[in-house]
Amino acid sequence: MDSSSAETTIKKSVADTRAFLQAQEIPGMVIGDAYAPGSWASCERFDVEDPSYGAVVTDLPLGTIGHIDQAVSAAADAYRSGVWSDMIPRERGRVLAKLAHRLADAEKERLALLESIDIGKPLRVSRVDVEVCAGYFEYYAGLADKCLGTTQRVQSDGTGLVFREPVGVSAQIIPFNFPMQQIGRGVAPALAAGCSVVIKPSPEAALTASCIARLALESGVPEGVINVVTGGADIGEALVSHPMIHQVTFTGSVAAGISVTQKAAENVVPTLLELGGKSPSVVMNDYGRDAIAGVGRMAFYNTGQNCGAGTRLLLHRDIADQFLEELVGWAQALTVGPAQEDPYLGPLISARQLEKVNAYIALAKEEGGSFLLGGESPLRGRAQNGYFVEPTIITGLPRDSRLFSEEIFGPVLCVDVFETLDEAIQISNATEYGLSAYIWTQNLSGAMEFAKRVHSGGVSINGGVGTGIELPSGGVKKSGWGREKGPSALENYTYVKSVTVKH
Ligand code: NAD
Numbered sequence: 271m272d273s274s275s276a277e278t279t280i281k282k283s284v285a286d287t288r289a290f291l292q293a294q295e296i297p298g299m300v301i302g303d304a305y306a307p308g309s310w311a312s313c314e315r316f317d318v319e320d321p322s323y324g325a326v327v328t329d330l331p332l333g334t335i336g337h338i339d340q341a342v343s344a345a346a347d348a349y350r351s352g353v354w355s356d357m358i359p360r361e362r363g364r365v366l367a368k369l370a371h372r373l374a375d376a377e378k379e380r381l382a383l384l385e386s387i388d389i390g391k392p393l394r395v396s397r398v399d400v401e402v403c404a405g406y407f408e409y410y411a412g413l414a415d416k417c418l419g420t421t422q423r424v425q426s427d428g429t430g431l432v433f434r435e436p437v438g439v440s441a442q443i444i445p446f447n448f449p450m451q452q453i454g455r456g457v458a459p460a461l462a463a464g465c466s467v468v469i470k471p472s473p474e475a476a477l478t479a480s481c482i483a484r485l486a487l488e489s490g491v492p493e494g495v496i497n498v499v500t501g502g503a504d505i506g507e508a509l510v511s512h513p514m515i516h517q518v519t520f521t522g523s524v525a526a527g528i529s530v531t532q533k534a535a536e537n538v539v540p541t542l543l544e545l546g547g548k549s550p551s552v553v554m555n556d557y558g559r560d561a562i563a564g565v566g567r568m569a570f571y572n573t574g575q576n577c578g579a580g581t582r583l584l585l586h587r588d589i590a591d592q593f594l595e596e597l598v599g600w601a602q603a604l605t606v607g608p609a610q611e612d613p614y615l616g617p618l619i620s621a622r623q624l625e626k627v628n629a630y631i632a633l634a635k636e637e638g639g640s641f642l643l644g645g646e647s648p649l650r651g652r653a654q655n656g657y658f659v660e661p662t663i664i665t666g667l668p669r670d671s672r673l674f675s676e677e678i679f680g681p682v683l684c685v686d687v688f689e690t691l692d693e694a695i696q697i698s699n700a701t702e703y704g705l706s707a708y709i710w711t712q713n714l715s716g717a718m719e720f721a722k723r724v725h726s727g728g729v730s731i732n733g734g735v736g737t738g739i740e741l742p743s744g745g746v747k748k749s750g751w752g753r754e755k756g757p758s759a760l761e762n763y764t765y766v767k768s769v770t771v772k773h
Pocket of ligand 1: 546749
């Protein structure tokens with residue numbers, strides 16, 4: 271996989287895209303030492319669609335339950351052999367750092383283009399995804415030799431040692447919306463801790479997973495330590511039900527997360543769940559100038575296919591009209607189009623997702639909503655057969671309406687108005703989700719009051735900062751349990767063992 275020879279310029283047609291993908295020799299799956307092009311030549315295959323054009327552009331091998339068995343066995347054998355789990359931690363860190371550098375440097379443009387083709391992400395957004403993926407490997411490379419145990423003198427002639435051991439084989443189930451970021455988020459700490467992994471990407475976004483795994487092997491991760499099996503829910507189920515799995519990291523919808531937890535529980539295997547959201551964006555009457563673009567970005571980034579999207583906009587009554595006028599002006603200027611042209615909004619992932627989002631838009635009218643933007647048909651860009659939806663802003667919906675309560679996963683922003691911070695907090699918390707919350711204000715004590723009282727795994731005051739890799743992240747309520755990112759994520763992939771020594 272020599273990216274220096276890869277043609278990574280913008281593809282202007284489906285034919286160009288097909289030719290580009292043909293030349294990439296993407297393995298699709300990685301199991302043990304089988305990752306060379308042609309390893310899966312005899313497998314059944316599934317179509318890969320470019321959602322910008324609604325056209326099939328390539329295909330990938332389709333994993334089976336037999337492949338899951340082989341991948342888990344390869345991972346378990348590698349773990350038991352100690353080839354990675356017993357490697358000197360600093361050396362593990364060096365290997366992960368090498369992978370990080372390849373991702374961030376030589377492979378960046380190629381992977382970004384693959385992701386844009388596969389998911390319809392604007393190139394700019396895909397580039398960020400590669401950088402963040404590389405950032406996770408870099409961050410956890412640095413922590414590989416800081417995964418410390420403790421010692422404790424428990425009596426005059428006895429000492430306790432607390433070892434921190436890798437848990438074993440980690441199943442990593444990945445959704446379609448930010449696959450490279452999510453692979454980095456889960457796989458980097460698992461590998462840093464000494465675990466082996468089996469990755470199951472979404473069938474709607476599986477082009478980059480095997481490329482990353484192959485790069486990991488080429489960077490020095492031993493064969494069997496990182497595996498990728500493609501497929502849908504049935505393959506995910508087989509993975510989380512496998513008796514040789516020790517831990518599951520699942521990112522996806524609430525319904526699938528519940529099912530995954532039930533299956534894993536049958537083998538008493540712990541799960542880490544990163545699920546959906548319907549996050550509030552609260553704008554107080556003293557908001558700063560950057561609140562307009564900040565609110566818009568939180569709602570429409572990645573075409574609203576973002577677990578942490580701020581899709582419930584709560585405006586202080588004093589500024590509501592003025593703010594909406596400016597926000598609509600800002601959103602009207604956003605470009606919508608094929609990912610490879612780098613618009614602000616690419617298409618949705620699939621015809622299924624377009625149908626779902628359009629059904630919500632139709633429902634908004636029945637639920638009493640008024641459209642300040644969007645909501646019309648035919649939609650801009652439809653002529654290209656891509657799955658496009660315009661940025662959509664809706665007011666007047668009852669707080670218990672489905673539009674205002676459910677995760678839509680498209681560029682649809684629902685607006686409500688409040689009078690006091692108390693009321694804003696009460697509306698913010700009136701949801702089954704609790705992933706992210708945003709507040710825009712110059713009043714720091716009000717913002718801190720909000721941060722304390724909102725039921726949410728994360729809070730951003732006047733916009734997010736940095737890539738977020740360094741801080742713990744996760745949800746409360748139906749947004750999930752457990753925390754990824756930051757140093758504490760290593761705890762997901764290690765267990766403590768108490769050893770007593772009488773001396
Ligand atoms: P999804 O639940 O349909 O699929 C996610 C992954 O799980 C896919 O790989 C899928 O094949 C697999 N899967 C589906 N059903 C399964 C089952 N019963 N057993 C095992 N595996 C199964 O989700 P999606 O549509 O790919 O992604 C969108 C959802 O993911 C949204 O709800 C979004 O909020 C959530 N998400 C959450 C976070 C977070 O960090 N909290 C991040 C990204 C996406």
